[in-house]
Amino acid sequence: MTPGFPGFAPEFPGVTLDRLQAWLPTIGRAAVVLVAVVVALVAVSRLLRWKAPRVHWYVFGFPLLRLRMRRSWRHLCLNAQLTGTDRPTTGQLGPLLVKGQPIMPVLPLLRRIRPRSFGATAVILLHPGQVPEPFVNAAEAMAHAWGVHAVRVDARLRGRVRLTILTADPLISEETEPATWQTGPSPEPAAVTSHPLDAIEATTPSAVPMDLAAKVGQREDGQRWVIDLVTFPHWLIAGATQSGKSTLINAAVAQWATRPVALVGIDCKGGMELAPHAPRLSALATDRAEAADILAALVAETQRRMGLCRQHGARNIWQLPPLVRPVPVVVIVDELAELYLVASRADKDEALRATTNLLRLAQLGAALGVHVIVAGQRVGSDFGPGVTALRAQLAGRICLRVNDEETVKMTLGDLYPDAVDAAQQIDPAVKGIAVTTADEAGWIRARSVYLSPEESAAVIAATAHLAPVLPGLTPPTA
Template sequence: MAPDLWLIVLAVASVAALVLKWRRPAWYWLTFGIAFAVLRVLIRYTTVMDACQLTVPAPRWRIWLARMFKWQIPRQRAPKILRVRPTRTGLRLRLKMRPGQDAFEFSAAADRLRHSFAVQQVVSREVRPSVVELTMTGYDVLKRVQMPAAVPDRDLLKVPVALCEDGTIHLRDYRAVPHSLNLGATQSGKSVYQRQLIKELAAQPVALVGIDCKQGVELAPMSRRFSALADNPDDALGLLEALVDRMNGIYQLIRAEQRISADVPDAEITADIWGLPETLRPVPVVLTIDEVAELALFASKADEKRRDRIITALVRLVQLGRAAGIYVDIYGQRFGSELGNGITMLRAQLTGRSSHRVNDESSAKMAFGDISPHAVFATTQIPKERPGTAVVGDSTGGWIRIRTPHTSLRSAVNACNKHAHLTPDLPELAAFRPVLPAAKPVEVPAPAAPAEAPAAV
């Protein structure tokens, strides 16, 4: 091939790479980015590890031999690379640590590794003793969220909600994390997160229950899939107390079916609904509370008594509801002690924590102040230009950024209407079943009469 033709091909490839990197970063990563990133990591690896202070001295016997025979002093030893595996969004670099190293050192150096290897994000986790895995994200996956068509880990009460910054799927697993708190300012994407969650749950055999004290403007459009819905504090109190009564009844059912005797194996003794036979197992209930502050505010003595009863019922549900198959998602802009007695006790029971963009640091501390100060700082850095971006943490101190795909109210309503036949009837909550207008029958025009045949002549 002529030299001029080689230059033309190289120029075209360079332009194509730049266009893909600008317009389609995922395609750029799969075509060019993986090769460049692997070469960059392998070439710079030893220098980067040394600069990030992730190396250890050579063994003493090697240093002793070098000094005795006047050899060159051995260099610092970097962790051994066990595997480099490209992924759809980045690289996974598995390393074997040298003696004396700790997994926390790699977590602390994650930001320096990100700059050194020129990648978007680096997350470190310990796979097993002496082995860590660095998950590198090649491009900003949260800039344009694209959820995969198939999610293999989807299960009952385990639904995909958002995309994580490392390219994985954030799953809301109610059986592992039964209750959650979601904070966020106006226009932060909190409602989109809620719609996505309800849209995914609508296709599952669960009962959806909602409390929306904004006169139901958020949840009422999806009410065909809700077994119960309250749109004011008075109805919310009755609904919560009815859920407590349902919980107590389920506990009586579990007690009756435990069959604790000498001839029953331990594996068959249960303390929650998931150990009951399917024919007796109650339908799990997911309670969604929008703008929880409306339930805690009061302006008179009568409102204060109602508020205390509401908070008491909520505390009982989040403390005892998991075994009875009752799960609670609470949404709000603020959730601090200024809302009155019992709020901090309620917050302590909410294991799952997520926060979208907030207006001040104190709001972020309400979600993550007792979990991780790093998550608090990350929450305050969420830009306004990226609605739907949130920080998700748990009681172990771990946290990660996520972003929910844009879910319109129309798409959530369509999903709820499509699966309206799955809505279970709960006798305890029958008084709060949404009253919906009957579907109007479609008038089909009568077929036109056939034209008469012309008379024979």
């Protein structure tokens, strides 16, 4: 019998000292190869991360994230109370009815983890009896467990929730967007999108609204940030001073200015913000008395459009024959509070007239091609009951950094309660970041493009001749 290695003999029969000595070079070579492979992988990973971050993400980052998600799923569900049960939580024990926590909780299924350029997406299948709310509340816990920047939970589908996993904050980057799309597409009104009103009753192919989408920045999921007046006819923009409100409005105006659209400015801070757009505006109010007059004239114009639609049996201006169809009007109100503030009896009447007409425009305007963009540093219930009625009409919401919780809640809380936290966490050091309405995603973070005052002025100068004249309104003297 071959002399055995005493310690090994019982556990590894056949492994002898001689054999072990014979294997040593092979084991050594295998170890060297293994170390070389690991070193090479680390080097390739670092190089890719530096030179081609996207390839690095697909080759290394995403498989590691998926592994982390799968491994932590059980603990995450247990700790964040995301589990369901396949047994009733109440039962009978002798004469007693007992209620308790399930000993064998059932995990919701984490499925379809797919790589995306911004991170990943996944779907969670809910068990019967589960609701999406705990998953929405657990978004922060998921982000921590998986070591990612943020997890967005979309709970609008039945029986499942969709996760958007962002590995890093794509909005914090030194790079600026190329100027080609900052200043808008060509002024041809040919580009069209479907209009929600046409789904109700479409008449002729020409009854399609003009493209009223302004590309104003980048969303955190990598898509363009678009303010589309066809999808959401009216918008509320809240942002503290120096948060990037004017820059955002400039970016939108630069896009609408290139199309046959009438732009009207209401800037009761003496026209300081909107005056640079004056050459392209069809009217500009610089105080509340002027604002009340302009808004009254626009209500009259809205009523005229109503009559026109009635006469032609149309449900919106896009169904009118092209020859009689009026141009869309975008009314930009900068500093909403200035319309509502009241210091005297005379102020009260003027404020009431201005704000009532603004509300009427928001109520009636959508189908008649009159759109309202309302901006302010603060939006509060102390403005009066009219402000919540106005807010109810403004389906598009944008919340830049603001200074008080009430403004965040007023801007987002009624439609997207789970967006309130995200808006409160906007970093004051990074300008132009906002939480915004996003058609298919509910809400999303986004950052506006930076359009310098010179670039903005150049677009206004180049498009000044396109400013339509509206009935009852006088264009501002530039």
